[in-house]
Amino acid sequence: MNLKSQFATITMSQELFHSSTPLELESGEILTEFDLSYTTYGELNEDGSNVIWVIHALTGDSNAADWWNGLIGEDKFFDPSRHFIICANLLGSCYGSTSPLSVNPATGNTFYYDFPELTTRDLAASLERLRVHLSIEKIHTLIGGSLGGQVGLEWAYLLGKRLSNAVILASTSKSSPWVIGLNEAQRMAIEADQSWGDKKEDAGIKGLEAARAVAMLSYRHPDDFQNKQLDTEEKLDGFRASSYVRYQGNKITKRFNALSYWILSKTMDSHDLGRKRGGHQKALSEIQARILAIGVNSDLLFLPEESRLISQHAKKGTYKEINSTAGHDAFLIEFEQLSYFLQSFYLENK
Numbered sequence: 091m092n093l094k095s096q097f098a099t100i101t102m103s104q105e106l107f108h109s110s111t112p113l114e115l116e117s118g119e120i121l122t123e124f125d126l127s128y129t130t131y132g133e134l135n136e137d138g139s140n141v142i143w144v145i146h147a148l149t150g151d152s153n154a155a156d157w158w159n160g161l162i163g164e165d166k167f168f169d170p171s172r173h174f175i176i177c178a179n180l181l182g183s184c185y186g187s188t189s190p191l192s193v194n195p196a197t198g199n200t201f202y203y204d205f206p207e208l209t210t211r212d213l214a215a216s217l218e219r220l221r222v223h224l225s226i227e228k229i230h231t232l233i234g235g236s237l238g239g240q241v242g243l244e245w246a247y248l249l250g251k252r253l254s255n256a257v258i259l260a261s262t263s264k265s266s267p268w269v270i271g272l273n274e275a276q277r278m279a280i281e282a283d284q285s286w287g288d289k290k291e292d293a294g295i296k297g298l299e300a301a302r303a304v305a306m307l308s309y310r311h312p313d314d315f316q317n318k319q320l321d322t323e324e325k326l327d328g329f330r331a332s333s334y335v336r337y338q339g340n341k342i343t344k345r346f347n348a349l350s351y352w353i354l355s356k357t358m359d360s361h362d363l364g365r366k367r368g369g370h371q372k373a374l375s376e377i378q379a380r381i382l383a384i385g386v387n388s389d390l391l392f393l394p395e396e397s398r399l400i401s402q403h404a405k406k407g408t409y410k411e412i413n414s415t416a417g418h419d420a421f422l423i424e425f426e427q428l429s430y431f432l433q434s435f436y437l438e439n440k
């Protein structure tokens with residue numbers, strides 16, 4: 091389906107929100123001002139009841155109808171002719187929001203390595219600023235996967251009764267040691283790049299290439315490699331799997347930045363919905379919104395048990411599981427199953 095031609099009839103806009111009120115971060119540091127780049131599709135209806143707020147994952151951007159084109163678009167589950175869909179590029183990311191490559195207002199120089207540590211709670215607080223700026227009183231559904239799901243849980247906690255439904259995909263309420271270890275290995279790859287530490291835009295880029303290759307092993311499943319990367323001929327070198335991870339490593343360097351990757355992967359590590367709230371299970375039970383937690387049976391990064399736990403501790407929780415060999419990234423791929431789960435969830439909770 092040609093989304094471009096369909097979107098010709100639908101309001102879509104790309105904006106930059108500037109917050110000049112200082113944002114006090116969990117670390118105690120302060121961002122004196124920040125920008126969030128965001129995209130909206132469709133229009134807010136009269137009673138403000140049609141807001142779908144999408145939160146992207148680690149390397150996503152605000153163009154949700156591009157990377158989630160099986161879920162967002164005309165005749166898709168979230169349709170801009172009915173819904174007002176918003177997605178903001180997360181703070182720290184390199185697609186238009188304030189990031190390590192932005193100018194530090196305190197010094198007049200680019201932040202680079204002086205960029206403050208961010209938590210998922212800080213990212214939720216920055217989204218809350220945008221909500222207030224847009225005078226959005228209530229959110230029908232907040233939806234996000236992976237890091238987007240972590241931020242989604244933090245924001246759901248904060249939003250209270252303003253939020254009706256939170257759809258949390260392939261995510262967790264507290265990052266596991268496994269996730270932290272995987273992210274540390276990726277940051278080690280970045281830090282091993284001799285250009286890491288240089289004050290330039292492409293610092294650590296070769297390291298990022300290796301980091302993404304490692305990350306791909308956690309985003310896919312051995313069965314997916316078996317299906318797609320098996321060499322049929324006998325050989326000693328030049329394996330398909332090698333060329334695949336190298337290709338993916340190279341691909342990320344053309345669209346992402348090592349400093350943003352480093353910052354956001356740290357954000358993922360420190361995620362704990364229960365910090366200073368008596369634990370993540372208790373915090374989950376205090377979320378007012380209905381929660382649909384969707385796990386992926388082949389997810390090796392955020393295990394399906396972690397999604398199930400979200401639904402079990404939520405006051406009003408539902409669990410569904412995507413059946414796929416795609417691994418963690420199935421939440422970006424298995425649109426048919428996702429649409430079906432969403433439809434049943436809304437029907438059951440009318």
Ligand SMILES: CC(=O)SCCNC(=O)CCNC(=O)[C@H](O)C(C)(C)COP(=O)(O)OP(=O)(O)OC[C@H]1O[C@@H](n2cnc3c(N)ncnc32)[C@H](O)[C@@H]1OP(=O)(O)O
Nearest residue numbers: 146147149150151157319330331333334337345419422423
């Ligand atoms: C500006 C922007 O582009 S922002 C994009 C926003 N991105 C995001 O939001 C991140 C989320 N998206 C993603 O992570 C991914 O796009 C996904 C998970 C949805 C899909 O991942 P993909 O990389 O497209 O799928 P997959 O793992 O099957 O890999 C296919 C690619 O690997 C290539 N490939 C497959 N096998 C091999 C191999 N053995 N050797 C070399 N290349 C290979 C394919 O040719 C294909 O290349 P292409 O991406 O240039 O078309």
Ligand SMILES: N[C@@H](CCO)C(=O)O
Nearest residue numbers: 147148149150236419
């Ligand atoms: N593959 C996705 C998901 C990571 O959790 C991304 O790059 O953002």
